[in-house]
Amino acid sequence: MSLIAITEVRKRFGTNEVLKGINLDVAAGEVIAIIGKSGSGKSTLLRCINGLETIDEGSIVVAGAQLAADEVHLRALRLKVGMIFQGFNLFPHLTAGRNVMLSPMVVKKVSAKEAEEEARVRLAQVGLDHKFDAYPDQLSGGQQQRVAIARALAMRPLALLCDEITSALDPELVNEVLQVVGKLAAEGMTLLMVTHEMRFAREVCDRVVFMHQGRVHEIGPPGDVFESPKTLELRQFFGMA
Amino acid sequence: MTTFTTWDIVRNLLLATQWTILLSLVAFVGGGVAALLALLARTSQNRAARRLAVFYIELFQGTPLLMQLFLFFFGLSLVGVNVPPWLAAALALILWTGAFLAEIWRGCVEAIPRGQWEASSSLAMSYFEQMRHVVLPQALRIAVPPTVGFSVQVVKATALTSIIGFVELSKASTMITNATFQPFVVYGFAALIYFALCWPLSKSSQLLERKLNVAHRNH
Amino acid sequence: MAVGLDFGALADYVPVFVKGVGVTVELTVVGGTLGISLGVTCAWVKTQGPKLLRPVVSLYVELIRNTPFLIQLFFIFFGLPSIGVSMGEMEAAILAMVINLGAYACEIIRAGIEATPRGQFEAGASLAMSRFQTFRHVVLRPALQRIWPALTSQLVIVMFGSAVCSQIAVEDITFAANFIQSRNFRAFEAYIVATLLYLALAILLRQGMRLLGTALFPRRRAAR
Numbered sequence A: 001m002s003l004i005a006i007t008e009v010r011k012r013f014g015t016n017e018v019l020k021g022i023n024l025d026v027a028a029g030e031v032i033a034i035i036g037k038s039g040s041g042k043s044t045l046l047r048c049i050n051g052l053e054t055i056d057e058g059s060i061v062v063a064g065a066q067l068a069a070d071e072v073h074l075r076a077l078r079l080k081v082g083m084i085f086q087g088f089n090l091f092p093h094l095t096a097g098r099n100v101m102l103s104p105m106v107v108k109k110v111s112a113k114e115a116e117e118e119a120r121v122r123l124a125q126v127g128l129d130h131k132f133d134a135y136p137d138q139l140s141g142g143q144q145q146r147v148a149i150a151r152a153l154a155m156r157p158l159a160l161l162c163d164e165i166t167s168a169l170d171p172e173l174v175n176e177v178l179q180v181v182g183k184l185a186a187e188g189m190t191l192l193m194v195t196h197e198m199r200f201a202r203e204v205c206d207r208v209v210f211m212h213q214g215r216v217h218e219i220g221p222p223g224d225v226f227e228s229p230k231t232l233e234l235r236q237f238f239g240m241a
Numbered sequence B: 001m002t003t004f005t006t007w008d009i010v011r012n013l014l015l016a017t018q019w020t021i022l023l024s025l026v027a028f029v030g031g032g033v034a035a036l037l038a039l040l041a042r043t044s045q046n047r048a049a050r051r052l053a054v055f056y057i058e059l060f061q062g063t064p065l066l067m068q069l070f071l072f073f074f075g076l077s078l079v080g081v082n083v084p085p086w087l088a089a090a091l092a093l094i095l096w097t098g099a100f101l102a103e104i105w106r107g108c109v110e111a112i113p114r115g116q117w118e119a120s121s122s123l124a125m126s127y128f129e130q131m132r133h134v135v136l137p138q139a140l141r142i143a144v145p146p147t148v149g150f151s152v153q154v155v156k157a158t159a160l161t162s163i164i165g166f167v168e169l170s171k172a173s174t175m176i177t178n179a180t181f182q183p184f185v186v187y188g189f190a191a192l193i194y195f196a197l198c199w200p201l202s203k204s205s206q207l208l209e210r211k212l213n214v215a216h217r218n219h
Numbered sequence C: 001m002a003v004g005l006d007f008g009a010l011a012d013y014v015p016v017f018v019k020g021v022g023v024t025v026e027l028t029v030v031g032g033t034l035g036i037s038l039g040v041t042c043a044w045v046k047t048q049g050p051k052l053l054r055p056v057v058s059l060y061v062e063l064i065r066n067t068p069f070l071i072q073l074f075f076i077f078f079g080l081p082s083i084g085v086s087m088g089e090m091e092a093a094i095l096a097m098v099i100n101l102g103a104y105a106c107e108i109i110r111a112g113i114e115a116t117p118r119g120q121f122e123a124g125a126s127l128a129m130s131r132f133q134t135f136r137h138v139v140l141r142p143a144l145q146r147i148w149p150a151l152t153s154q155l156v157i158v159m160f161g162s163a164v165c166s167q168i169a170v171e172d173i174t175f176a177a178n179f180i181q182s183r184n185f186r187a188f189e190a191y192i193v194a195t196l197l198y199l200a201l202a203i204l205l206r207q208g209m210r211l212l213g214t215a216l217f218p219r220r221r222a223a224r
């Protein structure tokens, strides 16, 4: 049984069809890298899985929670999948610890004490337990992104969606974030990540999805996809053709 | 004819200033409530509520306050209610203030980056929870300087209520002028009193704004 | 309850309203043009002009922005004659509007000038232009373009504010409504019509400013 089931998903912005019938099943514990040219629909796909966009056709089900436009369904879905953004999107008026505590307290009605314990554990997991009381503007980009990961983890999601989470970082900060993600993968977290870090994708992922013009153009284990791309478009993408 | 010393003039102007201050407070507080309601309607999911809010805001922003005062004053008497000037003045000013504050505050809510909405959405928060815990706390901070700044407009706007006969600082100035024949002195002092009321508000709005900008740069 | 509105009763007074519209337009156009010119001058002084003049301009701006237009108008029309400066009501009204708009426009335009990238001044200087020439030929237009929407809003506010000029017997739209309601006691109808006239003028004024803007700033985007 797959954890995430994406079936014949179509998404249009006006007349521009951005997703043209996506099918993708992700098993629990699987780590998937999504690659593809700019504009191929990678972000849109992830945003749909988190309910940040509505879909026009098809269905997305995550562990029994179906994507639908109403608040009840959205909430159920989002309790199962967390999302990490390129621009971190930490809440600037709250400390790192409070950022992590907020949603468990507000959405899950966890007590402040429990939420704080959880937050400390999660921040420790990303190596930032000593930054509990720091505000986002006192943290480096890499640290902010790690807090964002801790914040998503505190909701105990079954899967995490990562959209180019290292693209806004200075090169020397990329690794600290990738290490955290690698550790999560090793611990069995289900991950769907859009990334340009090809080496990381090759080392960590179970499968690589190549998107092209709104379709899953090629899919397979990293060995196959990177060593012997089958389609011209993928070879072009790698700069091999 | 009695003669008026300068002190007589100032004393009488200051007495009337109480009413300017009171009316300003009423308009500002009442307008704040009206603005909050309009803001919620303006950002709600309900299309009719949104339309109504837009209509209200555009109507009161898009016509002269003096006309609004006249319409309240004469309009209410038309439906058989005998309106004293203070009531028409308060009602018109409250609705006028509300329309402007609603737009100012909406700008502050919209200044919150989309990423904040998306991040809180992805954490499964509802619209109300997002507003309460993520958006409003940030919007309120940036709303303070322009809100204080607008209070200056409210104080100055109360001067128009003199035209429908509410006796506040401006009306008192005209009455005292008619008694003393010293328009230069009387209107000069009236201007100074308004200035004394408004300038501290303007200045603190500027200082708050600057403080906010400095805080922002440190991000 | 029958509230009997009767706009027919206003039919005889159409010419009064027409005249009122003419006067309000005159106040706005003349006051607006001169006021914005004054605003540009003051903004120049505050950003580039002689340092000695800057506190004077600041004082003027603060005084005007922190007192009601009504009091400014009354001070000019009723107060100034007692120190020997008298003028007609139309002159007083226009003067008051110019002084009022000048202060607000100064602050708006100053913000536009201050948003000019330093490189623009340096480029002007490197082309051997004087500071004033740089201001006049390089800085001013993009600065105005940046703040054109804010200036337009301020102009509309000033037009609405001009309604109080009726209080010194300037025969504008509001004066027309006052006059009519004193004759036929149809106050509500008269002010509704006046309000709609202001509403229409505001729309026209915004449109006019947009056209003027496209004429003054053809296509080019303001440098950031």
Ligand SMILES: Nc1ncnc2c1ncn2[C@@H]1O[C@H](COP(=O)(O)OP(=O)(O)OP(=O)(O)O)[C@@H](O)[C@H]1O
Binding pocket: A013, A018, A036, A037, A038, A039, A040, A041, A042, A043, A044, A045
């Ligand atoms: N909110 C939107 N409204 C209209 N069009 C949009 C919107 N979001 C995305 N698009 C369009 O959808 C297409 C796919 O965008 P998407 O962001 O999913 O691409 P991407 O693969 O993530 O690209 P990148 O690598 O640049 O992030 C693009 O053509 C984009 O212009």
Ligand SMILES: [Mg+2]
Binding pocket: A042, A043, A044, A163, A164
């Ligand atoms: Mg993208």
